[in-house]
Amino acid sequence: MEKVVCVTGASGYIASWLVKLLLQRGYTVRATVRNPRDSSKVAHLKSLEGANERLHFYEADLLEEGSFDSVVDGCQTVFHTASPVALSVSDPQTELIDPALNGTVNVLNSCIKASTIKRVVITSSITSVMVNYDSLNLGEDVIIDETWFSDPIFCRERNDWYSLSKTLAETAAWKMARENGLDLVTLHPGLTIGPPLQPSLNLSCYALLILIKEGKKLMPNVVYRYVDVRDVALAHIAAMVNPSANGRYCLVGRVAYWFETLDILKPNFPTLNLPTIAPEDRPTKLLYQISRERAESLGISFRPLEDTLKDSVECFRDRNLITL
Template sequence: MVGKVVCVTGASGYIASWIVKLLLERGYTVKGTVRNLNDPSKVAHLRALEGADERLHLSEANLVEEGSFDSVVDGCEGVFHTASPVFLSVSNPQIELLDPAVKGTINVLRSCKKVSSIKRVVITSSMASVMFNYNPLNPDVVADETWFSDPVFCEEKKEWYALSKTLAEKAAWKFAEENGLDLVTLHPGYVIGPLLQPTLNLTSEGIVNFIKEGKQLLAGGVYRYVDVRDVALAHILALENSSANGRYLLVGRVAYSFEAADILNRIFPSLNLPPNTRENRPASPPFQVSKARAENLGINFIPLEVAIWVAYLTQLRGGRPDRLLDLMARSRSRSAS
């Protein structure tokens, strides 16, 4: 793919950073957007990637400013729209989540509509736009790409992040159909794996909190795990595979939180994690998520055990096995100061 030009919005994010890395490795020229070019925590790790000096061009863009993406998508063959706020707790859902997600998506698509060279737009959606509905869940259920979250359900449950992803996806498909854009949406679950950015993202922080304080990863206890490297690769395959279309769910394994804790206890016993004493552990997950379309796209999901090991016990930058403990120590130091 040497010489091809693509755009990645929200390039400094957890998933987006990996998309940029893999794109550069494949010879693409990447035009990435960030909110602040002067923030080293947002751009330094991108500029340090192999090939970045020659083929990575970063610029600022604002999700809610119409036309903000016009210049950055100009001349591109593909656009990866990953930029969207991720908050589980907000005081003003409309301003903090819904407007940036929905208006931001439409702003990007409006810019893409103006560029005849763009062959496909790939949007990073979420399992949050799939699973939040009234569908019953039991071990015999297999969620697939025909599932959609219900906005009414999301509002009733005050699941504002899920609502933002649901409304943004709905708006994206409507715009694409009305304007003849070739669109693919990807729906990752709880993303784990190695960090490229210097700060903890939300999902990595969940593991750190468990290790530091013995907290369960999040309330609910059931997770749809996927490795960030699988998610990034799926984005690129969704662009490169001419037959790719529609929605793709990206979940390597549905597992209870105690299963992840057991894995951490086995591979890093020196952390002295509190043992999980839950009795009558279920023998099977409460539901399954179909892998068929993702596997047809070319994804061979990394096992959960490997994803957790690589994510939290090693770090790609230098292969440091103490990286997680360093992050924890700095977090404690900030709390104490």
């Protein structure tokens, strides 16, 4: 039987790696994008091994009800990755909340209509897990896990519109899944880095590039929740093929201070001229952790941050974004 899956927002950072791995495993992929005729968005996908035979593009609009009906009908699994990512917006409702929330509702409504779908996997975010009042007092004795939920009120108070959009979308998804008997899994990656397949840099890769180029301007006590994009893509496939997969999965390989990132990069890339953080300027507070237990139960083995950073920097070099 032909293995047919759908990936929404297929030209995105995580989605592109997911499409690549699915094609490598023999799946037929129905890829939704806003404009299949825009070569700047789809050329990197068309060049993937197996794309000529098993990758098919569909135009779909997150805000258009029924837009995904014909795409998901006939698929066994739907991976819903499409959702806007932005830290600064002028109209949070229009730019972030509506596409994330209404887009999720529209995709799931299409899935509910289709009799072939066995499971839906949604790419959520760690920001729908840990953005709450408890996050104000995170010490070394704290382990954040899948029982944590972000608080929409707290998100609004902080004007954290991206976290709000992901939290509202996830809440709506679980409500629909319960009411309609939909087999749903949500994945919650942290700051996703690693070599991109798409030609333009997504927000998280761009953030890493800025950290490297302008690190002297940044505070060493900034904390990042890192995960490799390839591990996130593999987790999506594991969530599909593992019959026991259920519920939510945090995907964070390592929680680290920014100065720890510098410590990893400096010996490997001495020509980057990265700042040196003096011992007295380094935070001494031990960091909280994010549980990897459920993710590892899916068979996910997180890459060391050292490998992810090395591959990211080498990708930046190959694209002439930095000079080594």
